[in-house]
């Protein structure tokens with residue numbers, strides 16, 4: 001669906017902030033491509049009791065125009081500064097997404113996330129990090145990427161469902177201003193567990209932007225302490 005051009009201060013500034021912030025991080029986040037799906041489903045398999053099959057991801061990447069999916073991978077240590085800049089530029093990322101180009105052998109996928117957008121609401125459909133790479137800040141990096149992209153797409157609210165027993169994920173979401181607003185009884189078919197519905201309202205508001213900026217700054221400092229070699233393991 002064509003969207004009217006309605007630039008806000010966030011849509012103008014965020015790509016600039018993102019580009020400047022992400023230059024020397026050990027991980028890069030890129031749009032998910034069909035070629036990434038085999039690695040994504042490996043992480044999916046060890047992260048969820050009812051993993052999505054590859055065809056679900058193929059649908060999301062190839063056909064679902066409301067879907068926005070990303071993968072995180074280690075930054076290639078041998079990539080030249082110029083290559084890294086090129087890869088990190090939004091234009092290049094989206095061109096690669098459409099052409100499915102593979103310029104060089106890329107480091108492995110270590111995490112992914114996705115959301116669907118409808119009107120001014122973005123709904124996080126999935127987020128997972130390879131168990132070997134957890135607790136380095138990657139979950140946050142993926143979540144921040146999704147929030148920033150949703151803001152660029154004019155979303156004002158982000159929502160998600162999370163298992164009542166998944167305290168790790170709930171803690172991640174609380175950190176980014178998500179609050180429990182309801183529940184869905186017996187939502188998960190594998191064990192009939194309830195889901196909590198969590199939302200972050202007013203993600204374009206000044207208070208939320210202050211929270212996001214604070215968290216982003218802390219996250220960047222944390223990620224910079226992860227050696228590039230560790231991001232490749």
Ligand SMILES: CC(C)(COP(=O)(O)OP(=O)(O)OC[C@H]1O[C@@H](n2cnc3c(N)ncnc32)[C@H](O)[C@@H]1OP(=O)(O)O)[C@@H](O)C(=O)NCCC(=O)NCCS
Nearest residue numbers: 047127128129134135136137138139140162168169171172
């Ligand atoms: C949820 C998940 C994506 C977090 O990824 P991660 O890379 O380990 O997360 P981060 O390192 O960015 O940590 C972010 C926050 O999550 C929480 N967290 C992470 N690991 C935790 C743990 N073992 N116990 C409790 N809280 C934890 C903390 O609040 C943490 O912030 P802090 O380190 O500043 O305290 C990851 O655990 C995962 O893939 N889980 C399986 C899939 C899943 O449950 N997805 C969510 C579906 S709703």
